[in-house]
Amino acid sequence: MKVAQHLWFEKDMESALRLYTSLIPGSSIESVKALPTETPGGPAGSVKVASFTLGDQRYQGLEAGPLDAFNHSFSIMLECETQDEIDRLWSALGEGGTAEQCGWLRDRWGLSWQILPRRLGELINDPDTARAQRAMGAMLQMVKLDIAGLEAAARG
Incomplete structure (x- = not known):
């Protein structure tokens, strides 16, 4: 079983991830992908998902407009x-x-x-x-x- 924190960004997730990973040693962005299909968060290509690490912690990111x-x-x-x-x-x-x-x-x-x-x-x-x-x-x-x-x- 893998465990990762999940962060939902309204917008500009890639800029946030670039900043975070530049500041914390041992961090990296593994992937950022636009979803090719329409989702409840928006039309095809408007929703992005990311995998990244900050130090020794795994994260998933989602950019899909406002929610909470x-x-x-x-x-x-x-x-x-x-x-x-x-x-x-x-x-x-x-x-x-x-x-x-x-x-x-x-x-x-x-x-x-x-x-x-x-x-x-x-x-x-x-x-x-x-x-x-x-x-x-x-x-x-x-x-x-x-x-x-x-x-x-x-x-x-």
Whole structure:
């Protein structure tokens, strides 16, 4: 059995996939095809399907006009090692999108992303509960997450 996430794009799926795969190491677009027959989504050639990977995750994409917009019930989390990596992804994915609290943003296609430092998990799982609470409190006040700020808060 194979498992893959499925994303429904209203339009411009290929541009989205090119951006996503350019930003995340180990990513690729395997195929993009226009369906040759009429579908409930539109006339022959207007609906596209794609197969792609982001890092180690498999995805299917569909471009078939409006149905249900992306929402927070599905997001893609990117765990980053460095602040430079966070900044790079935040800038590229956020262009034309919307920044949100706690390291979340919506890209210009409406897809939600969580751009988080690996260090955050270590800090909020610290056995010193006061330290963990300070880190969590700092994270809740941030939009784009800042590793140095999280570590400073954890130290008190």
